[in-house]
Amino acid sequence: MPQILIDHSPGLDFDATAFAKEVHQLIPEVINAGTADCKTVVRPAATHLVGDGSSGEAVVLVEIKILAGRSAEARGELSARVTDLLRSHVRVPAAFCVEITELDRETYVFVHHAGH
Template sequence: MPFVHVEYSERLTETFDRQTFAREVHAAAPGIVDAPAVAFKSRFRRIEESYFGEGDDGIDAVFVQLSILTGRTPEARERLAETVRDLTLKHATAAEGRRLHVMVEVREMERESYRFHKD
C-alpha cells in the first residue's frame, strides 16, 4: 500500500514511459499522503480493446487508480489525483492524429480490513 493500478491503450506501448512515470509517482506521492515511498507498488496493464462514447476510435486512454488507506483529507486525495494526472500527461503521448484521455481516481481502502504479508 499504496497501490497504483494503470491501464493504458495498446497504441501507447511505445509512447508511454511507464518506468519513469512510476518512479516519479513514487517520489511525489509519499509527501502528499504521508506514506513511505517504499510502500508504493505500481502495476501496468495494456488494454487491447476499448470503446469510447459512441464508438470514437481516435482516442487512446490511460486509466489510473490509486488505492490508499483511509484517513487522508479530501484535499490530499485531490492533490494526489491532480499530481498523478499531470505526471501521466508528462509521460504518455498519443500518436499524431489521435487524442489522449487520462482518468485518475483515488480510492480509499478500509484500514480495518486491509492485510498484507511480506518476507
C-alpha cells in the first residue's frame, strides 16, 4: 500500500533508489505496513524553481500515500524521519517537502496484474 512519489530537480546528484530503499525499510518502523507493500516512483523534473530562482537550491518533493486511519503523531513521525533521510542523501543546498497523504479505504484499489 504505501505509495512513495519522489520528484526532484533535474541533474541532482541524488541516489533516489538508495533513498527509496531506506524509506521502504523505515515505513514498517512507524506505521503498520510491510516493506514488501511499498511502491516508489521517482520522477526527475524537467525544470525547477525555488522562489525567484536566485538561491540556486535544488528541490526534492516526497509524497507518501498511506491508507487512512494512522494517527497524526505517526504521520508526523514518518514525515520527520523521511526528512532526516533526505538530509543524509542530498549533499547540496535544497528545498525539501515531505507530505503524508491518506488514501480512502473505501475506494482504494491495488492489484498485482500478471499481464497477458
